[in-house]
Amino acid sequence: xxxxxxxxxxxxxxxxxxxxxxxxxxxxxxxxxxxxxxxxxxxxxxxxxxxxxxxxxxxxxxxxxxxxxxxxxxxxxxxxxxxxxxxxxxxxxxxxxxxxxxxxxxxxxxxxxxxxxxxxxxxxxxxxxxxxxxxxxxxxxxxxxxxxxxxxxxxxxxxxxxxxxxxxxxxxxxxxxxxxxxxxxxxxxxxxxxxxxxxxxxxxxxxxxxxxxxxxxxxxxxxxxxxxxxxxxxxxxxxxxxxxxxxxxxxxxxxxxxxxxxxxxxxxxxxxxxx
Amino acid sequence: xxxxxxxxxxxxxxxxxxxxxxxxxxxxxxxxxxxxxxxxxxxxxxxxxxxxxxxxxxxxxxxxxxxxxxxxxxxxxxxxxxxxxxxxxxxxxxxxxxxxxxxxxxxxxxxxxxxxxxxxxxxxxxxxxxxxxxxxxxxxxxxxxxxxxxxxxxxxxxxxxxxxxxxxxxxxxxxxxxxxxxxxxxxxxxxxxxxxxxxxxxxxxxxxxxxxxxxxxxxxxxxxxxxxxxxxxxxxxxxxxxxxxxxxxxxxxxx
Numbered sequence: 001x002x003x004x005x006x007x008x009x010x011x012x013x014x015x016x017x018x019x020x021x022x023x024x025x026x027x028x029x030x031x032x033x034x035x036x037x038x039x040x041x042x043x044x045x046x047x048x049x050x051x052x053x054x055x056x057x058x059x060x061x062x063x064x065x066x067x068x069x070x071x072x073x074x075x076x077x078x079x080x081x082x083x084x085x086x087x088x089x090x091x092x093x094x095x096x097x098x099x100x101x102x103x104x105x106x107x108x109x110x111x112x113x114x115x116x117x118x119x120x121x122x123x124x125x126x127x128x129x130x131x132x133x134x135x136x137x138x139x140x141x142x143x144x145x146x147x148x149x150x151x152x153x154x155x156x157x158x159x160x161x162x163x164x165x166x167x168x169x170x171x172x173x174x175x176x177x178x179x180x181x182x183x184x185x186x187x188x189x190x191x192x193x194x195x196x197x198x199x200x201x202x203x204x205x206x207x208x209x210x211x212x213x214x215x216x217x218x219x220x221x222x223x224x225x226x227x228x229x230x231x232x233x234x235x236x237x238x239x240x241x242x243x244x245x246x247x248x249x250x251x252x253x254x255x256x257x258x259x260x261x262x263x264x265x266x267x268x269x270x271x272x273x274x275x
Numbered sequence: 276x277x278x279x280x281x282x283x284x285x286x287x288x289x290x291x292x293x294x295x296x297x298x299x300x301x302x303x304x305x306x307x308x309x310x311x312x313x314x315x316x317x318x319x320x321x322x323x324x325x326x327x328x329x330x331x332x333x334x335x336x337x338x339x340x341x342x343x344x345x346x347x348x349x350x351x352x353x354x355x356x357x358x359x360x361x362x363x364x365x366x367x368x369x370x371x372x373x374x375x376x377x378x379x380x381x382x383x384x385x386x387x388x389x390x391x392x393x394x395x396x397x398x399x400x401x402x403x404x405x406x407x408x409x410x411x412x413x414x415x416x417x418x419x420x421x422x423x424x425x426x427x428x429x430x431x432x433x434x435x436x437x438x439x440x441x442x443x444x445x446x447x448x449x450x451x452x453x454x455x456x457x458x459x460x461x462x463x464x465x466x467x468x469x470x471x472x473x474x475x476x477x478x479x480x481x482x483x484x485x486x487x488x489x490x491x492x493x494x495x496x497x498x499x500x501x502x503x504x505x506x507x508x509x510x511x512x513x514x515x516x517x518x519x520x521x522x523x524x525x526x527x528x529x530x
Contacts, residue, residue, distance in 0.1 A: 062372050065529055087374035098365035102296045114288040115373040117281050143299075159369075 014073075015040045015167055015199045016061070021070035023056050030056045032223035033070070038216075040166075043193055043200040045214035047207070047247060049256045053223040054203045055095060058171050061201075062092055075166050088116065091160030095171040097152055101145035105136055105155050108144060109162060116163035123162075130158035133188060150181040157185060161192060168192070170202035174209065182206075186213055207244040217243075221251045285375045286383035293354070293387025307353075311346040311399045315339065315406050318465065331467065339403040340419075340492035341464025347396040347423055348430045348484060352455050354388030355434020358525070359444055368530055377526035381435060385521065388431035389424065396423045411497045422490035425510040429483065432517035439524040464488050468500045483513040 016038035023031040031053040038044045048054050059065040061074055063083040072079055075089035099108050106127065113123035131137040134154035144152065153173065160168055170189070174182045190213070192198050204210055210217055211231045219227045219234070227234055227250050231243050240246040297303065319335045326334035361367040370380050397420075410416040437450060461475065462484040468476065479485045490506035493499040 059530070064368065064371060084374040084376075087372055090372075092372060094365060094368055096365045098367075098369045100292065100296075100366045100369075101364060102299055103292065107295070111288055111292060112369070112373075114284055115370070115375060117284070117374075 015075055017073040019071040022068045024068045029223050034225045036218050041197045042215045045210040045217040046203045048220035049251050051256045052220045058169055090167040091165035092169040093156050093160050093173045099144045104141050104143055106140045109159055112159045112162050118163050134158045150177050167199045172203055207247055211243040219250055226250050282379045285379045289383025290387040297391045307350055311342045312402055315342050335408050336496045339408040340495050341488050343396045343399045344488045345459050346399040347392045347426050350392040350395045351427050351430035352434040355431040356438040358435055358438035378522040381522045381525040385431045389427040392427035393424050410495045419491045419494040422487050425514050426487035429514040429517045432521040436521040436524045439528050458484050462488050486510050
């Protein structure tokens with residue numbers, strides 16, 4: 001009896017639980033037997049060099065990829081068997097843009113709200129509220145293709161939060177943004193974390209960002225978790241002054257090769273065509 | 276009941292998206308009308324006299340339904356293959372992480388693409404009127420919409436099914452040259468089916484588009500090779516099959 005209730009309690013406290021998770025692509029492991037937990041309401045940074053397995057892990061969390069083996073629980077649900085419950089639980093900001101350029105800012109949000117079954121009244125109110133928060137209310141009816149990179153990111157954040165998710169996944173959300181926009185984005189995210197208690201799970205290459213924003217950090221390299229804990233702990237364990245030094249000590253200084261996938265190739269082609 | 280309501284909203288919003296995207300790209304609209312118009316004018320007037328001499332009657336009357344079908348299948352296949360563009364521009368992921376069954380996404384997209392293609396066919400019908408085409412019976416002419424909609428739905432679903440298995444546009448010319456072109460040329464859209472070599476006859480009988488062309492032509496020009504029942508039955512079966520295959524392959528997409 002006691003054992004069951006303790007187990008239930010742990011499930012409530014940990015909004016993400018990962019046990020012995022493995023993902024292989026043609027026998028080559030991209031994620032190699034990782035286990036960790038993320039607590040409810042935490043801001044959790046997931047760091048690693050290119051090709052370490054960050055995006056693959058996030059894709060498995062968000063039902064876009066099926067694990068080869070191991071177990072994941074997101075908000076108490078298994079992405080492989082209860083995918084719709086998992087999907088309703090999270091919002092996501094992908095590494096690359098994922099808006100429809102031919103629709104307006106409002107239409108992109110409206111589309112998302114309908115997909116997530118947010119009732120019309122609540123949906124409309126929430127859209128106006130979020131557009132204000134990300135300071136896009138004046139661009140409400142402009143096509144997204146006229147937006148700058150920073151504006152698109154802001155709109156994606158608004159979209160990711162629209163259905164009141166329990167968790168928000170951010171895969172390198174600040175990549176290629178100027179310090180002003182980055183600062184702004186983090187203030188929205190921190191705000192949502194504090195006001196609505198949303199758990200934030202993010203990956204980044206900016207170590208200073210991870211140091212400043214996160215409650216806890218996990219570092220993944222070659223598909224394995226090589227360190228886990230608070231920024232202070234990682235720095236202390238490696239006797240480093242900064243998180244960047246700690247990161248380099250833990251993952252080595254060799255530059256990683258990452259094969260271009262089909263989508264990358266397609267993007268390059270797309271760029272050539274548009275010229 | 277609750278679920279049906281939810282799913283139909285999802286299907287509706289995806290349908291609406293396809294329509295909005297199409298109505299906003301004027302270039303695409305004009306561009307996709309150029310080809311059927313060229314075919315109507317060049318072939319219609321070019322082969323008209325020979326067709327007449329051979330005892331086939333007015334060629335425009337014969338050709339126009341075929342060109343209407345052509346514009347529908349081209350728009351439909353391209354519309355279905357927009358899945359690849361959505362993959363390229365990232366929007367596909369937004370729909371794949373949504374908490375709804377993938378088949379609802381596929382069905383909404385397909386119905387949207389089908390609506391656009393049917394409308395395209397309708398525009399070509401009016402262009403044909405300008406070139407001299409006259410439907411035999413103006414009151415039964417709207418029945419042709421049934422066959423047009425079936426061609427539109429089945430080929431959008433086919434395009435979606437193919438695009439779901441493709442990672443990039445590399446294979447696109449292959450699909451264009453080895454699927455869309457043969458489907459069109461070997462459908463009886465351009466020439467009558469009587470007196471053809473057995474092998475060609477067989478291919479045309481296997482080609483589902485032949486039955487669509489035949490149905491439209493039967494209604495608009497009162498000329499037929501098969502029967503309305505055969506056409507309808509085969510097109511319905513083909514539509515269901517492509518929708519099933521498309522939903523299955525779309526739901527298997529991993530990004």
